[in-house]
Amino acid sequence: MRRFFPLLLLLLSPALARAGDLKAGAYAQDITPTKFPISVNGGFADRKATAANDPLHARCLVLDDGTTKLALVVVDSCMIPRELIDAAKALAEKKTGIPAKNMMISATHTHTAPTVAGVFGSEPDAEYVKFLTQKIAEGIETAHKRCGPAKLAWGVAEEPNQVFNRRWKMKPGVKNLDPFGGDTDKVRMNPPRMSADLLEPAGPTDPRVTVLSVMTPDDKPLALFANYSLHYVGDLPALSADYFGAFANSVAAKLNAGKGFVGILSNGTSGDCNNINFMAEATKTMPGERCRLVADAVATAAVKALEKAEYVTNVVLRSVVTEIDLGVRKPTADEVKRAEGILEKAKGRDLKGYEETYARETVLMAKYPDAVKVPLQVMRIGHLAVVAIPCETFAEIGLEIKKNISVLKTTCVVSLANGYYGYLPTPAHHALGGYETWRARSSFLEVQASPKIEKAVGELMKALLTK
Ligand SMILES: [Zn+2]
Numbered sequence: 001m002r003r004f005f006p007l008l009l010l011l012l013s014p015a016l017a018r019a020g021d022l023k024a025g026a027y028a029q030d031i032t033p034t035k036f037p038i039s040v041n042g043g044f045a046d047r048k049a050t051a052a053n054d055p056l057h058a059r060c061l062v063l064d065d066g067t068t069k070l071a072l073v074v075v076d077s078c079m080i081p082r083e084l085i086d087a088a089k090a091l092a093e094k095k096t097g098i099p100a101k102n103m104m105i106s107a108t109h110t111h112t113a114p115t116v117a118g119v120f121g122s123e124p125d126a127e128y129v130k131f132l133t134q135k136i137a138e139g140i141e142t143a144h145k146r147c148g149p150a151k152l153a154w155g156v157a158e159e160p161n162q163v164f165n166r167r168w169k170m171k172p173g174v175k176n177l178d179p180f181g182g183d184t185d186k187v188r189m190n191p192p193r194m195s196a197d198l199l200e201p202a203g204p205t206d207p208r209v210t211v212l213s214v215m216t217p218d219d220k221p222l223a224l225f226a227n228y229s230l231h232y233v234g235d236l237p238a239l240s241a242d243y244f245g246a247f248a249n250s251v252a253a254k255l256n257a258g259k260g261f262v263g264i265l266s267n268g269t270s271g272d273c274n275n276i277n278f279m280a281e282a283t284k285t286m287p288g289e290r291c292r293l294v295a296d297a298v299a300t301a302a303v304k305a306l307e308k309a310e311y312v313t314n315v316v317l318r319s320v321v322t323e324i325d326l327g328v329r330k331p332t333a334d335e336v337k338r339a340e341g342i343l344e345k346a347k348g349r350d351l352k353g354y355e356e357t358y359a360r361e362t363v364l365m366a367k368y369p370d371a372v373k374v375p376l377q378v379m380r381i382g383h384l385a386v387v388a389i390p391c392e393t394f395a396e397i398g399l400e401i402k403k404n405i406s407v408l409k410t411t412c413v414v415s416l417a418n419g420y421y422g423y424l425p426t427p428a429h430h431a432l433g434g435y436e437t438w439r440a441r442s443s444f445l446e447v448q449a450s451p452k453i454e455k456a457v458g459e460l461m462k463a464l465l466t467k
Pocket residue numbers: 109231392
């Protein structure tokens with residue numbers, strides 16, 4: 001018989017483990033490619049980077065409570081397929097003994113990193129896929145080797161000024177065209193700023209900056225793992241770690257951290273939220289200025305989140321994983337026929353515009369299986385729950401998990417973790433339509449995917465509390 005701890009008891013109990021004292025190690029593994037030009041993920045058409053503006057990293061944190069070891073890795077990449085992540089975990093398990101199920105590997109969603117997942121016009125660079133797999137495993141190995149006595153604290157603060165819902169309901173009479181020849185979408189992604197046709201945002205934002213702080217027993221900052229629900233900023237040339245890299249530098253400076261400190265910013269539930277204030281004029285800034293500004297604001301909130309934090313040395317660590325079957329939204333025979341016709345006309349030249357790009361995606365989606373297995377994970381680090389979803393998760397889903405599903409006091413939801421299964425809108429957002437729902441390799445899970453994922457996360461939360 002399974003026995004569940006009542007939530008109240010858990011909240012009142014200290015985050016203590018009976019096992020030995022806590023150890024932690026962190027390492028920022030450089031993953032900048034050495035060969036250029038290289039394909040860049042994140043656009044409709046492929047782009048080639050010829051240099052790195054700033055280095056890319058796989059930021060690794062290993063925790064050890066004496067019985068259980070966890071590894072959390074956040075990679076400067078747009079999206080990483082499950083096969084690559086599973087291969088990196090298997091390699092790292094061999095080198096460290098940390099079970100793969102106790103590892104969480106996510107992508108930041110910088111749109112200026114080498115392609116390792118095929119989406120729209122960009123296809124993976126095979127050599128870099130191999131390189132990245134090995135480097136992630138090496139990073140975990142180095143963080144593991146660096147493990148030493150540590151203490152942990154967690155907390156939450158808010159930065160509401162850097163997140164905006166990017167899906168807008170438009171005034172009656174405005175037609176929103178989709179790339180499949182239809183005009184029934186009720187919302188538009190990234191509408192023109194200050195447009196007179198803007199009605200209201202179609203969803204909320206999550207302003208929380210959730211933080212896990214790792215220090216040595218004598219108060220030296222070792223690592224800071226944060227989570228914020230912002231898609232990315234995008235004002236730096238490829239290759240770049242975007243504001244995720246700038247955050248690591250900014251938070252290190254604010255904490256007066258020494259060499260070896262690793263700042264880590266994971267992507268929260270930002271599937272529908274970006275950094276554009278649609279109700280204000282654009283301000284003129286230099287390249288990289290917005291990245292620095294946003295990073296600084298999020299780092300300020302991260303430091304504030306720890307103001308009242310109490311550091312503990314004996315912490316329960318746990319990781320529970322599951323896999324659920326989700327249906328794939330496949331095109332009908334007629335839709336495939338229409339797409340093939342569009343591609344036939346474009347034969348012999350690069351594809352242009354939404355219609356042609358999505359025609360190719362339609363043909364590719366026809367070859368997808370009818371259902372896919374989607375990995376889900378929840379880690380417990382003391383009273384902090386880290387939920388991992390392999391999608392570009394909408395803000396509402398993160399808010400729901402935090403408010404009604406998590407059994408722990410502090411919760412963050414990491415998107416694009418342990419694989420890539422496209423956007424995750426709610427069924428209500430599917431009904432509204434818009435870019436994030438348009439069927440492609442970037443959005444293909446069944447309409448009911450999010451309630452099924454929330455239910456499975458709820459089950460994992462229960463499993464987290466069983467002995
Ligand atoms: Zn995205």
